[in-house]
Amino acid sequence: MKPQVYNFCAGPAMLPTAVMAKAQAEFVNWQGKGVSVMEVSHRSKEYIAIAEKAERDIRELLNIPNNYQILFCQGGGRGQFAAAPLNLLGDKQSISYIETGEWSRAAIVEGKKFASAFVHKAMTRDSNGKVCVEDSSLWKTDPQAAYLHYCPNETIEGVAINEVPQTDLDLVADFSSTILSQPIDVSKFALIYAGAQKNIGPSGLAIAIVRDDLLNKAHIDTPSILNYTTLAGAGSMYNTPPTYSWYLAGLVFEWLKDLGGLEAVAKLNQAKAALLYDYIDSSSFYNNDVAPSNRSLMNVPFTLQNDSLDAEFLKQAEENGLVTLKGHRIVGGMRASIYNAMPIEGVQALVSFMQIFAKSHEVK
Numbered sequence: 001m002k003p004q005v006y007n008f009c010a011g012p013a014m015l016p017t018a019v020m021a022k023a024q025a026e027f028v029n030w031q032g033k034g035v036s037v038m039e040v041s042h043r044s045k046e047y048i049a050i051a052e053k054a055e056r057d058i059r060e061l062l063n064i065p066n067n068y069q070i071l072f073c074q075g076g077g078r079g080q081f082a083a084a085p086l087n088l089l090g091d092k093q094s095i096s097y098i099e100t101g102e103w104s105r106a107a108i109v110e111g112k113k114f115a116s117a118f119v120h121k122a123m124t125r126d127s128n129g130k131v132c133v134e135d136s137s138l139w140k141t142d143p144q145a146a147y148l149h150y151c152p153n154e155t156i157e158g159v160a161i162n163e164v165p166q167t168d169l170d171l172v173a174d175f176s177s178t179i180l181s182q183p184i185d186v187s188k189f190a191l192i193y194a195g196a197q198k199n200i201g202p203s204g205l206a207i208a209i210v211r212d213d214l215l216n217k218a219h220i221d222t223p224s225i226l227n228y229t230t231l232a233g234a235g236s237m238y239n240t241p242p243t244y245s246w247y248l249a250g251l252v253f254e255w256l257k258d259l260g261g262l263e264a265v266a267k268l269n270q271a272k273a274a275l276l277y278d279y280i281d282s283s284s285f286y287n288n289d290v291a292p293s294n295r296s297l298m299n300v301p302f303t304l305q306n307d308s309l310d311a312e313f314l315k316q317a318e319e320n321g322l323v324t325l326k327g328h329r330i331v332g333g334m335r336a337s338i339y340n341a342m343p344i345e346g347v348q349a350l351v352s353f354m355q356i357f358a359k360s361h362e363v364k
């Protein structure tokens with residue numbers, strides 16, 4: 001028996017228990033064939049059926065219009081930091097980037113290898129001194145840019161941009177840590193991409209959702225495995241794809257459909273996040289520094305009033321089965337990542353622990 005552990009890791013993150021159990025049950029003997037999914041040809045009709053079903057299911061979940069390709073890519077989220085400019089720049093020279101934290105910054109660093117980057121720093125503080133993102137109507141962009149790139153959920157800082165930005169440019173978004181957590185109006189985007197290890201499946205895989213009219217203009221030097229046109233033409237099987245990760249992603253998509261789709265999933269995510277933020281806000285022992293309108297539903301960073309208790313907090317949390325709560329080294333403190341797979345019971349257990357810890361350490 002596995003001990004009851006709630007894993008709050010930011011990524012690779014926990015996968016749904018039901019998905020893991022199903023994968024385990026079929027691990028060595030998939031569909032009675034006496035082999036693992038991992039051991040069959042990606043060209044076999046059985047595997048193609050898995051791959052196509054996964055694509056159909058994510059199309060249905062995100063309501064992806066027919067004029068968008070869904071690509072199963074390799075190289076994770078960061079691979080797409082290069083793939084996006086290589087594929088979409090065309091004859092343009094510049095990309096407009098919105099900088100809101102570590103991940104959007106990392107995308108800029110990579111993008112600068114291929115284009116000039118017009119960067120707008122959009123982080124500010126509201127009248128209460130909380131961190132927030134400027135309204136998109138205030139963003140400065142380069143009208144000549146090939147596209148506008150932003151990150152709707154900064155995984156490290158726990159900062160989210162919940163509205164689709166207003167812009168005349170083609171919109172490209174790094175949805176790595178928020179894809180499938182709520183519905184998205186895909187038609188507003190030129191390209192959506194996401195590394196898999198937060199809300200899709202195992203690390204290494206990435207999904208790119210790209211509008212058809214953006215194909216056929218990749219830079220001549222684009223490596224074939226990053227070329228959207230090549231991948232689209234080959235059903236994402238230009239080379240041997242990460243077949244087992246693709247299969248697991250498919251199981252996650254089925255699980256999301258069984259939960260009732262993304263409207264239902266969004267409600268669960270809102271309830272989980274509200275539980276945690278409401279408790280943090282009600283306590284003077286813990287603090288979250290982000291303005292409510294920009295709080296992430298997926299990544300909840302918080303600090304203890306007295307940071308000399310951090311190590312003790314993490315130790316006792318772990319003893320209580322609440323693991324990987326340490327914040328990213330850049331921001332310190334704690335971070336609870338509560339992606340789709342985290343059940344509400346995990347958040348309840350965390351809040352109960354936080355209450356007990358605060359009570360026994362509060363300065364009277």
Ligand SMILES: *Cc1c(COP(=O)(O)O)cnc(C)c1O
Pocket residue numbers: 011075076077078079103151153154155174175176177195196203204
């Ligand atoms: C995790 C993450 C990435 C990087 O993903 P890799 O698969 O490690 O390359 C990129 N962007 C965001 C927003 C992330 O959360």
